[in-house]
Amino acid sequence: MNEEKIKKLAKDIYLKPSKEVISLTLDLYSKVENGLLELEQFKDEIVNLKPLHKISETPLEFSLLRKDEENSTFLLKREEILANATSKTDSFVSLKKVLNDN
Structure with missing residues (x-):
């Protein structure tokens, strides 16, 4: 794993990712890799393990x-949802396309 x-x-x-996130990711990856290498030493000692x-x-x-019971305490009305929407069409919330067509 590299930058x-x-x-x-x-x-x-x-x-x-920022430089800090990349650095933390590389550090975490290194720790996981080292942990797996430590476990490798036990592979010959473990026998008959399903x-x-x-x-x-x-x-x-x-x-x-x-x-499984319905909990309507968090139920929102359509008007409340549409009032918070940044973009709407008629009585529907409009969302930006997320996936590529590739």
């Missing part, structure tokens, strides 16, 4: 989940 790679990745998602394909081997019990 140019970070800039390209950021540009792909329409960001322009890969984890779920967080828990216990099946999920759906009856323990909360009920």
Whole structure:
């Protein structure tokens, strides 16, 4: 990972990172890479370990989940939404196109 790679990745998602962000990203990447290298030393010591394909081997019990209930305390009226919109057409909020046609 280098500065140019970070800039390209950021540009792909329409960001322009500052020098500080690039420096922090390189530092974090280096720490992650070093951590993975530290784990590498244990690869021969770990035997008969099954890969984890779920967080828990216990099946999920759906009856323990909360009920999905509508909460209308945060409900906004169309007029409130349109009043806050920077651009609108009739009774719809107009948004700037986000994706390229490439």
